[in-house]
Amino acid sequence: MITFRREKSSLSFKAEVLSNTPLNAEHLLLTVKPIAVETINAVAAEATEVKGSMTPAKATSLKGPVAPPEPGQFYMLRVGPFPEPLLKRPLCFFRLGDNGSIEFLYRIRGKGTRLLSEIRPGAEIDVLGPLGRKYPRPPKGKTPLVVAGGTGLASVYPLIQSLGGRAVVFYGSSCGEEILFKSELEQMSAELHLATDDGSCGLKGTVLDMLRDYKLTADHFVYICGPEVMTSSVAKAVKETGAKGCASLEAHMACGVGACMGCVVMTTKGYKRVCREGPVFKLEELVFA
Amino acid sequence: MDLSVNIGPMKLKNPVLTASGTFGYGEEYAEHYDLSLLGGVMMKGISARPREGNPPPRIYETPSGMLNAIGLQNVGLKKFLKEKLPFIRQYETACIANVLGETPAEYVKLARALDEAGVDGIELNVSCPNVKKGGVAFASDMKGMARLVKKVRAEVKHAALIVKLSPNVTDIRVPARLCEEEGADAISLINTITGMAIDAETRAPVLANITGGLSGPAIKPVALRMVWEVYHTVKIPIIGMGGISNGIDAVEFMLAGASAVAVGTANFVTPDAAPRVVEGIKEYMKAHGINNVSELTGALRMPGA
Numbered sequence: 173m174i175t176f177r178r179e180k181s182s183l184s185f186k187a188e189v190l191s192n193t194p195l196n197a198e199h200l201l202l203t204v205k206p207i208a209v210e211t212i213n214a215v216a217a218e219a220t221e222v223k224g225s226m227t228p229a230k231a232t233s234l235k236g237p238v239a240p241p242e243p244g245q246f247y248m249l250r251v252g253p254f255p256e257p258l259l260k261r262p263l264c265f266f267r268l269g270d271n272g273s274i275e276f277l278y279r280i281r282g283k284g285t286r287l288l289s290e291i292r293p294g295a296e297i298d299v300l301g302p303l304g305r306k307y308p309r310p311p312k313g314k315t316p317l318v319v320a321g322g323t324g325l326a327s328v329y330p331l332i333q334s335l336g337g338r339a340v341v342f343y344g345s346s347c348g349e350e351i352l353f354k355s356e357l358e359q360m361s362a363e364l365h366l367a368t369d370d371g372s373c374g375l376k377g378t379v380l381d382m383l384r385d386y387k388l389t390a391d392h393f394v395y396i397c398g399p400e401v402m403t404s405s406v407a408k409a410v411k412e413t414g415a416k417g418c419a420s421l422e423a424h425m426a427c428g429v430g431a432c433m434g435c436v437v438m439t440t441k442g443y444k445r446v447c448r449e450g451p452v453f454k455l456e457e458l459v460f461a
Numbered sequence: 462m463d464l465s466v467n468i469g470p471m472k473l474k475n476p477v478l479t480a481s482g483t484f485g486y487g488e489e490y491a492e493h494y495d496l497s498l499l500g501g502v503m504m505k506g507i508s509a510r511p512r513e514g515n516p517p518p519r520i521y522e523t524p525s526g527m528l529n530a531i532g533l534q535n536v537g538l539k540k541f542l543k544e545k546l547p548f549i550r551q552y553e554t555a556c557i558a559n560v561l562g563e564t565p566a567e568y569v570k571l572a573r574a575l576d577e578a579g580v581d582g583i584e585l586n587v588s589c590p591n592v593k594k595g596g597v598a599f600a601s602d603m604k605g606m607a608r609l610v611k612k613v614r615a616e617v618k619h620a621a622l623i624v625k626l627s628p629n630v631t632d633i634r635v636p637a638r639l640c641e642e643e644g645a646d647a648i649s650l651i652n653t654i655t656g657m658a659i660d661a662e663t664r665a666p667v668l669a670n671i672t673g674g675l676s677g678p679a680i681k682p683v684a685l686r687m688v689w690e691v692y693h694t695v696k697i698p699i700i701g702m703g704g705i706s707n708g709i710d711a712v713e714f715m716l717a718g719a720s721a722v723a724v725g726t727a728n729f730v731t732p733d734a735a736p737r738v739v740e741g742i743k744e745y746m747k748a749h750g751i752n753n754v755s756e757l758t759g760a761l762r763m764p765g766a
């Protein structure tokens with residue numbers, strides 16, 4: 173097993189797929205266990221604090237164990253053999269599992285995530301991360317209010333977990349089938365407000381409808397993750413109340429580490445990289461079309 | 462085993478560089494490995510003033526490749542000299558600045574400043590498909606390009622002057638010959654191949670810029686052919702690139718005629734792709750009893766020869 177360590181840790185590792193379980197028609201829960209830190213680095217070769225079995229790769233040296241993820245960060249996962257598909261896919265850190273495993277909650281969206289859904293337990297995949305900025309802690313005296321839409325739950329779930337029962341949670345999806353981890357969320361949240369488009373679970377409507385009826389004030393600190401339309405409409409509503417907060421954004425990514433400038437979004441300070449300055453941005457920084 | 466190569470006045474400890482625009486200014490990948498493992502770093506293209514770049518979406522994955530239309534978002538000359546150059550100087554690796562001017566005068570100004578600042582190489586980007594001024598204009602205006610190389614040549618006293626060629630021409634040998642005639646120390650090729658992606662559902666182009674540059678394994682055969690053609694046209698060294706992902710790819714480019722190679726899109730696939738290419742070249746040399754890496758350059762066996 174690889175222990176999580178902050179210093180001298182490697183961002184590149186091989187992981188064994190422990191499970192890849194369908195949760196409903198479109199969503200799966202992937203659990204991977206880091207098995208080998210693999211990077212060429214003669215300089216950092218001394219930094220190995222790895223317990224248990226390791227499979228050192230040829231012509232590479234070990235650079236220390238895997239870094240611990242924080243809520244809001246993400247990983248890049250290789251979903252098929254090189255060169256198809258060429259690029260890794262970004263997935264949020266969902267939560268830690270047993271024995272130092274890492275879990276991801278994902279939705280099948282296109283070719284890459286479909287390939288990922290076909291990976292069987294026992295397979296090895298290349299992983300890069302954790303990457304990007306984490307969610308900030310709520311400022312003193314503010315109540316954390318979390319807004320999640322659809323698969324956006326993946327990003328805020330570990331945040332809700334880390335807030336130790338303080339979070340007021342608004343979570344919306346298309347239908348009851350798509351409301352995931354309901355009992356866990358009920359346990360972890362101070363309040364859980366659910367909405368579905370068809371009304372099959374919670375309120376019939378959107379998270380924005382629920383928020384309009386809620387006494388959102390400047391005493392809240394808001395966290396948003398969901399589809400772009402939801403994020404922008406909720407962000408606007410939040411700004412009107414004078415509350416502060418942040419949102420996690422998505423962009424097409426190539427490198428995931430800040431080198432290609434491919435994943436930018438417009439902010440009040442010009443284009444910023446989602447993979448580096450984000451994916452979590454302050455609401456006041458964001459410029460919506 | 463001798464891995465060192467010379468590109469004009471520039472000495473490289475090994476023939477593996479990272480391609481401009483795929484490696485930032487080295488800062489991000491320095492978190493993944495020691496940059497001193499590289500022969501050199503070709504820095505993100507810089508312009509006289511900072512550039513915002515194109516609106517998103519800027520990238521799109523294609524079969525075994527990707528399209529990009531970054532539009533040269535960069536920090537500009539001033540910040541490059543103040544922050545980026547000192548950073549890369551901490552490592553024992555060559556620094557090659559990639560420059561893009563909007564006018565010939567701007568190229569000259571950039572090249573002079575960078576030469577004085579002591580970069581090891583200056584790569585003239587006369588081939589960026591994603592900016593309107595400077596880039597493509599020169600790629601298709603051969604006389605203009607020749608005049609530009611001549612002007613810059615007169616200013617560059619210490620660094621290796623490299624001209625980066627666009628593959629988006631009918632005959633790559635024509636600009637290559639002109640570069641040699643005007644005194645370039647080396648030629649690098651290829652830049653990305655202009656391409657496009659369309660979303661049939663929305664009937665809209667995928668990239669905000671409409672067109673973009675294709676890179677990655679998909680373009681390797683085109684790049685190899687062009688390196689081979691240029692090798693048989695000019696005597697100055699060639700820095701080959703286009704889809705190089707491992708040591709064997711790099712060896713193929715050297716056999717076609719490259720003296721050095723650059724790893725681009727592969728950095729996105731595996732952060733330490735470039736040092737792995739160095740290792741791969743070494744393995745090949747060992748397996749084939751080659752002592753000096755430059756023995757590979759142009760060592761292609763032609764049928765019947």
Ligand SMILES: Cc1cc2nc3c(=O)[nH]c(=O)nc-3n(C[C@H](O)[C@H](O)[C@H](O)COP(=O)(O)OP(=O)(O)OC[C@H]3O[C@@H](n4cnc5c(N)ncnc54)[C@H](O)[C@@H]3O)c2cc1C
Nearest residue numbers: 262263264277278279281282283284285326422423424522
């Ligand atoms: C920081 C971040 C965290 C994410 N976390 C999760 C998560 O926890 N769970 C989850 O289900 N999804 C998440 N996503 C979205 C997920 O990355 C995309 O759904 C996935 O990349 C789509 O790949 P595909 O091959 O299935 O789709 P295709 O459309 O076939 O992908 C083609 C290309 O576009 C890119 N791409 C397409 N859509 C997106 C998108 N919305 N965002 C980023 N890249 C995209 C792909 O990476 C690929 O390069 C996250 C995205 C980002 C940026």
Ligand SMILES: Cc1cc2nc3c(=O)[nH]c(=O)nc-3n(C[C@H](O)[C@H](O)[C@H](O)COP(=O)(O)O)c2cc1C
Nearest residue numbers: 480481482506529586651652676677703704725726
């Ligand atoms: C995201 C991206 C940005 C690039 N930016 C530049 C640039 O600023 N200047 C330049 O000369 N070439 C630029 N290029 C081209 C590469 O340096 C290289 O010539 C090309 O990608 C082919 O190599 P590859 O297939 O290994 O990536 C860029 C390529 C990519 C993918």
Ligand code: FES
Nearest residue numbers: 428430433435447
């Ligand atoms: S994905 Fe390359 S800079 Fe963000």
